[in-house]
Amino acid sequence: MSEQTEPTAKGERSLHLICNRLLRLALTQHSTHDYLREALEEALRATGGTRAFVARIEQESGELVVVETAGEGWTRRNRRLRLVPHNETQRGITGYVAITGEPYLSSDVQADPHHLRIFEDARSEMAVPYFDTEGRVRGVLNIDSVAPHAFNSVHLAIITTLASGIGSALAFDEFRVRERLLVDIGRDLAAITEIDQLASRVVAVAAKALQCEACSVFLTDEATEMLVLQASSSALNSEAGKIGYKPGEGLTGCVLTTGETIRLDDPRTDPRWTGKYPEFDANENCAYLAAPVIGRKGILGVIRVSRPRSRAAWFRATFTESDERMLRTIAGQFGASVDNVLSFNRSLHTERMAAWGELSAKSAHMIGNRTFAIKGDINELKYRMANCAERLKADPTASAFDRELCAKIDELVLSVERGIYRLEEILREFRDFVMATQLKLSTVDLNSLMRETVKETLGYRPSIHLTERYADPLPKLRCDAGKLKRALSELLDNAVSFMPDGGAIEISTSSFAGEDTVGSNKALVPGRVYLMIVIRDTGPGVPADMKSQIFNPFYTSRAKGMGLGLSIVKGIVDAHHGLIEETGEAGAGAQFEILLPAETVLKDEEESHDCD
Amino acid sequence: MSRILVIDDEEDVRLALQRRLEREGHEGHEVSLAGTTAEGEAALADSEEVFDVVITDMSMEDGESGVRMLKAAIQRDVFTEVIILTAYGNVRNAVTCMQLGAYDYVEKNIPDVDVYELLMLKISRALEQRRLILKQ
Numbered sequence: 001m002s003e004q005t006e007p008t009a010k011g012e013r014s015l016h017l018i019c020n021r022l023l024r025l026a027l028t029q030h031s032t033h034d035y036l037r038e039a040l041e042e043a044l045r046a047t048g049g050t051r052a053f054v055a056r057i058e059q060e061s062g063e064l065v066v067v068e069t070a071g072e073g074w075t076r077r078n079r080r081l082r083l084v085p086h087n088e089t090q091r092g093i094t095g096y097v098a099i100t101g102e103p104y105l106s107s108d109v110q111a112d113p114h115h116l117r118i119f120e121d122a123r124s125e126m127a128v129p130y131f132d133t134e135g136r137v138r139g140v141l142n143i144d145s146v147a148p149h150a151f152n153s154v155h156l157a158i159i160t161t162l163a164s165g166i167g168s169a170l171a172f173d174e175f176r177v178r179e180r181l182l183v184d185i186g187r188d189l190a191a192i193t194e195i196d197q198l199a200s201r202v203v204a205v206a207a208k209a210l211q212c213e214a215c216s217v218f219l220t221d222e223a224t225e226m227l228v229l230q231a232s233s234s235a236l237n238s239e240a241g242k243i244g245y246k247p248g249e250g251l252t253g254c255v256l257t258t259g260e261t262i263r264l265d266d267p268r269t270d271p272r273w274t275g276k277y278p279e280f281d282a283n284e285n286c287a288y289l290a291a292p293v294i295g296r297k298g299i300l301g302v303i304r305v306s307r308p309r310s311r312a313a314w315f316r317a318t319f320t321e322s323d324e325r326m327l328r329t330i331a332g333q334f335g336a337s338v339d340n341v342l343s344f345n346r347s348l349h350t351e352r353m354a355a356w357g358e359l360s361a362k363s364a365h366m367i368g369n370r371t372f373a374i375k376g377d378i379n380e381l382k383y384r385m386a387n388c389a390e391r392l393k394a395d396p397t398a399s400a401f402d403r404e405l406c407a408k409i410d411e412l413v414l415s416v417e418r419g420i421y422r423l424e425e426i427l428r429e430f431r432d433f434v435m436a437t438q439l440k441l442s443t444v445d446l447n448s449l450m451r452e453t454v455k456e457t458l459g460y461r462p463s464i465h466l467t468e469r470y471a472d473p474l475p476k477l478r479c480d481a482g483k484l485k486r487a488l489s490e491l492l493d494n495a496v497s498f499m500p501d502g503g504a505i506e507i508s509t510s511s512f513a514g515e516d517t518v519g520s521n522k523a524l525v526p527g528r529v530y531l532m533i534v535i536r537d538t539g540p541g542v543p544a545d546m547k548s549q550i551f552n553p554f555y556t557s558r559a560k561g562m563g564l565g566l567s568i569v570k571g572i573v574d575a576h577h578g579l580i581e582e583t584g585e586a587g588a589g590a591q592f593e594i595l596l597p598a599e600t601v602l603k604d605e606e607e608s609h610d611c612d
Numbered sequence: 613m614s615r616i617l618v619i620d621d622e623e624d625v626r627l628a629l630q631r632r633l634e635r636e637g638h639e640g641h642e643v644s645l646a647g648t649t650a651e652g653e654a655a656l657a658d659s660e661e662v663f664d665v666v667i668t669d670m671s672m673e674d675g676e677s678g679v680r681m682l683k684a685a686i687q688r689d690v691f692t693e694v695i696i697l698t699a700y701g702n703v704r705n706a707v708t709c710m711q712l713g714a715y716d717y718v719e720k721n722i723p724d725v726d727v728y729e730l731l732m733l734k735i736s737r738a739l740e741q742r743r744l745i746l747k748q
Contacts, residue, residue, distance in 0.1 A: 170634070352730050368699035368721045369699045370622075370624070371725065372622075372628075372699060372721060373622060373624030373627075374624075375628075375727060376629065376631065377628060379628070379632060379728040379729070380628070417726075421724050424721040424722065425723045425724040427721050428721070
């Protein structure tokens, strides 16, 4: 802002009065609209001007839009006036002030090259900018007069004061809008129970609050650990669920791994920038702001906004510190909501499993009884057929037809018997599924349990190359030995069945302390010692898109079995408060990692931990 | 000929067991049937001669039916051998039964096993044990 000439004593007094009135106005006016109108009226009174208006800079276009007017002669048409500061013929004195950020006084507009004629009778004109909290020009206050040489430096000082009041009022207004949005989003998000709806709502609100066209939300997919796009307020939205970043990939991936907010005026100059999935043309410079979405157990994802450079080169459309705070707040609310939805889904899952369990138990019981009765009939049938065969054998007159029939029936009986046995295997699977969570606990040595299981399950198989690596000593484990063996042998059986032509199985045990794991999705209790079992094979592995499903009941990629196998394994591990994950790479073999809390806490185990 | 009481709430099961038991051995067994715990208890009480073997389902009115039948049978004659049938592997109750003095328990659904033959084997052993005990 340029230095003003010293106001006269009279000017100083009136300036003082205006300041007082302005302050009162700001405190008493409820709406910004009323405040602006009053401020303009005040400006006209104090300067003797004819007309006054306030124009605000539009972020995206960089154009000036009239928001409030005072004085005579305003029409609907010239109220809709847009001034284009980067176009010399369409900017006028107002646009010129927006670009320079300096007050401007014209005593004879007809001779002034910056003047843009809006009113035929205008002779004098003055304009001053108002600023936001970041010191950026956000708009201009303009006053004209039908008299030439109507304004002096005192008038200019008066409206400069008025303009700064307007700047504060508008900044406060913006703050109020943001605050309201935050309250609204908090209420909205609490009512949403689907992650994708949550994401759509959040991008809409963030785009509005931060005045940018493009907001995108990414969440980490638990199975693949990829940061996957959930929703975007830009054209990118059509790619939701399909695209994403690896942890640490690009700026967005970096926000996930570091948990830091990234705010850049020109992301293209940052070495981490990849420009992989930009909301706008990657060649175009866009201001970039991204914040981590933090949940109870770590970083769930990333929310980012970008704003293309304003068409007006002079206007900085970059993100501010207050934008950053705003985005972090929205991200925080979003994180809490995602947590809620996830825990709701988890309890739904538990309920569903319980319902499955009850259904399985009841039907298995009924089917079991029926099957037993059928087995009785088959037993009887076999007995009769044996008698029949004996009689035929002893009877030389028996026809070939009778003999053949007898043999055929024998065959059928065997087939029915096989079918019944198969049915009983399914029943057994059902039973194990339901019983998975009913534990009979004892304290065991995991290594011995592992060795026994391997011996019992794999026995001697020359086609399988077995490697066992057991950390020794290992903290003791409190578990249901029978169930845990059942789970481990299921995994070993699985490995073998997926390698019909042989292969390698690697088994290892180890222990480590659970740490604060913000940044990874593993829900480990800090300070607890965990035992880890890894079973790796060289079979086909699990495709990335199936990883999340393999532990669901009735999911199977094999013809054999009910598909309860891995759900039983998970049920058993869950019941032990453990975690199971498939971490192999499709094509390179499956790798199951099981984490089980050890019996003791960290302090008692430090010695043995050191021995690992 | 031995006297056997079969208690199971499924008629098909009762009949299948009866059929098999009646042709077992040289002369077969004499089989009585009951469809509920109450019927079973009545059969135990009303019978003049004691039963050599009682075969009872574990789960009828509830998961403890077999336990009640076992107690009733032993109360009637302490040397009666009781075999518990369990569908859907209610093993925990089966263990309770063993502790209470059941001769054995047989799971109704064992893949690859002809449970009826297994049951006959266990019954003949139970009868053998009972003979030895009674001889003493």
